[in-house]
Amino acid sequence: xxxxxxxxxxxxxxxxxxxxxxxxxxxxxxxxxxxxxxxxxxxxxxxxxxxxxxxxxxxxxxxxxxxxxxxxxxxxxxxxxxxxxxxxxxxxxxxxxxxxxxxxxxxxxxxxxxxxxxxxxxxxxxxxxxxxxxxxxxxxxxxxxxxxxxxxxxxxxxxxxxxxxxxxxxxxxxxxxxxxxxxxxxxxxxxxxxxxxxxxxxxxxxxxxxx
Numbered sequence: 516x517x518x519x520x521x522x523x524x525x526x527x528x529x530x531x532x533x534x535x536x537x538x539x540x541x542x543x544x545x546x547x548x549x550x551x552x553x554x555x556x557x558x559x560x561x562x563x564x565x566x567x568x569x570x571x572x573x574x575x576x577x578x579x580x581x582x583x584x585x586x587x588x589x590x591x592x593x594x595x596x597x598x599x600x601x602x603x604x605x606x607x608x609x610x611x612x613x614x615x616x617x618x619x620x621x622x623x624x625x626x627x628x629x630x631x632x633x634x635x636x637x638x639x640x641x642x643x644x645x646x647x648x649x650x651x652x653x654x655x656x657x658x659x660x661x662x663x664x665x666x667x668x669x670x671x672x673x674x675x676x677x678x679x680x681x682x683x684x685x686x687x688x689x690x691x692x693x694x695x696x697x698x699x700x701x702x703x704x705x706x707x708x709x710x711x712x713x714x715x716x717x718x719x720x721x722x723x724x725x726x
Contacts, residue, residue: 551581608643657689
C-alpha cells in the first residue's frame with residue numbers, strides 16, 4: 516500500500532484478487548485504509564462470503580462511519596435491496612426478534628444496561644401486532660442510550676419521524692426520550708428530540724420529531 520502511495524487501482528493491478536477469499540481480505544484491507552467504496556465493491560463481487568468475514572468488513576465500515584457503503588454490505592448480508600436505503604427505518608413495529616450485539620442497520624440494543632430489561636411485547640401494541648417493552652427496575656444511567664438505529668439521510672433535507680409510546684408507573688426525574696443524533700459527528704448538538712415519555716397520559720400517545 517505504501518509502495519503504491521495509496522493508489523487503489525495500482526494495488527488492484529499488482530495483486531488482482533482471483534478468489535472470493537482474496538476479494539474479502541482485500542475488502543477488509545481497503546476498509547481499514549479509508550477506501551470504503553472499493554471495499555464494498557470487492558465484497559459485492561464475491562459470489563459467497565462467510566459470515567465472519569462479512570461481519571468483520573461491516574464492523575470496519577461502521578467504525579469508519581462510511582455508512583452508505585456499510586449499508587451496501589449489510590443489505591447483501593441480509594438479502595434486502597440496497598436501493599431503498601434513504602430514510603428507511605427497519606422494523607419500526609418490533610415484529611422481529613431483538614438480538615444484542617448484531618451490527619448493522621436494524622435495532623442496536625446497548626449491552627449490559629443496568630436495571631433495564633427490554634423485550635418484544637405481543638400483548639400491548641398500537642398499530643401493528645407487537646411493541647417494544649422497556650422496564651426500569653432501579654437506578655440506571657439516564658444519558659445511556661437503550662437502543663439505536665442508523666438511518667441514512669440526504670444532506671440539506673427535512674425529515675419527519677413519528678411514533679407512538681405508552682408509559683406506566685414511571686417514577687423518575689430522568690424520563691425516557693427519543694432523540695436523533697448525527698452519527699457521522701456524535702459531538703454535534705442533537706438535531707431533534709421528542710417530548711418526555713411520561714406515564715401521565717392514559718393509553719398510547721403519538722409523538723413526532725422534525726429535523
